[in-house]
Amino acid sequence: MTLQLYGxxxxxxxxxxxxxxxxxxxMVVGEPEPDPAVHLAVVSSLVEGGPVLxxxxxxxxxxxxxVRAEVLAPxxxxxxxxxxxxxxxxxxxxxxxxxxPGSAWRAARSDVLxxxxxxxxxxxxxxxxxxxADERWAFLVGLGDLLVVRDTVAGLAGxxxxxxxxxxxxxxxxFLDRRTCSRWSW
Amino acid sequence: MTRPGQTGGTLTDTLNVLLDKGLVIxxxxxxxxxxxxxxxxxxxxxxxxxxxYIRYLEAMxxxxxxxxxxxxxxxxxxxxxxxxxxxxxxxxxxxxxxMESAIPVDRQ
Numbered sequence: 153m154t155l156q157l158y159g160x161x162x163x164x165x166x167x168x169x170x171x172x173x174x175x176x177x178x179m180v181v182g183e184p185e186p187d188p189a190v191h192l193a194v195v196s197s198l199v200e201g202g203p204v205l206x207x208x209x210x211x212x213x214x215x216x217x218x219v220r221a222e223v224l225a226p227x228x229x230x231x232x233x234x235x236x237x238x239x240x241x242x243x244x245x246x247x248x249x250x251x252x253p254g255s256a257w258r259a260a261r262s263d264v265l266x267x268x269x270x271x272x273x274x275x276x277x278x279x280x281x282x283x284x285a286d287e288r289w290a291f292l293v294g295l296g297d298l299l300v301v302r303d304t305v306a307g308l309a310g311x312x313x314x315x316x317x318x319x320x321x322x323x324x325x326x327f328l329d330r331r332t333c334s335r336w337s338w
Numbered sequence: 339m340t341r342p343g344q345t346g347g348t349l350t351d352t353l354n355v356l357l358d359k360g361l362v363i364x365x366x367x368x369x370x371x372x373x374x375x376x377x378x379x380x381x382x383x384x385x386x387x388x389x390x391y392i393r394y395l396e397a398m399x400x401x402x403x404x405x406x407x408x409x410x411x412x413x414x415x416x417x418x419x420x421x422x423x424x425x426x427x428x429x430x431x432x433x434x435x436x437m438e439s440a441i442p443v444d445r446q
Contacts, residue, residue, distance in 0.1 A: 157369075160361065188353050208360035211371050218368040245352055282351025319352055325359040 155181040155213050159195045159323060160205040160231050167201030172216045174224040177231055184212060199321040203238040205231060206323040241274060241292050244301050244320030247285035252313040262287050268304045272297045277326050290326040
């Protein structure tokens with residue numbers, strides 16, 4: 153039976169609906185899921201229960217034995233190291249839309265606007281903004297700092313010349329480092 | 339707290355950013371990465387495209403079918419994977435049958 157792979161977690165993860173365990177690791181699996189929004193919702197729901205290494209959407213395995221033998225076992229060491237590194241952390245996206253023009257002014261301004269989040273974050277990276285925002289930042293923050301993000305964004309709402317939104321907690325997609333692959337860097 | 343699934347345009351853009359990312363499992367014949375190339379490209383147009391779903395499901399069915407063959411060598415990960423995402427080739431039986439019947443006719 154074909155299994156959709158969602159992400160690598162520690163065995164015994166409290167939020168995982170269905171897992172395939174191998175030693176101290178577990179792969180969250182499910183029925184083949186064609187909706188990327190559902191996929192993202194599943195992996196995001198895991199974050200608060202413990203670190204999760206999201207598997208790229210669209211990855212399927214033949215059966216549970218395959219997951220153990222060909223996914224978990226070969227890279228167990230790096231999975232463990234990444235789970236430890238990301239323990240207690242989550243990715244959040246903060247989107248800014250400026251209602252006044254001026255790119256140089258924007259860049260200087262976003263640093264100031266998000267300084268409270270940035271100084272708490274372990275890491276940050278600028279993401280493609282997309283159509284719904286002018287700037288999109290990914291921050292790697294502690295789960296306890298999610299409230300700082302929420303309050304900062306709420307404080308910007310209705311402010312002069314800027315609209316802000318945030319999305320999270322997400323798995324640390326943007327901070328998986330060397331095994332994070334863009335579509336062009338296999 | 340904002341969660342995936344609650345926002346419209348922001349969620350679409352987030353998916354466009356994140357669908358390209360995540361762990362890529364090393365290629366084996368029993369683990370496949372399907373649909374992502376086509377899906378992520380089309381997701382930039384409309385994330386909830388029915389057409390995208392259909393093609394994704396077709397790709398998934400092909401992989402399942404290939405996995406059941408004695409030699410599932412066609413299943414691969416990498417740039418070659420894009421081959422599996424091209425719309426299905428024209429059904430070969432429809433082409434092959436007339437050709438087989440045409441050969442004896444020519445010989446006669």
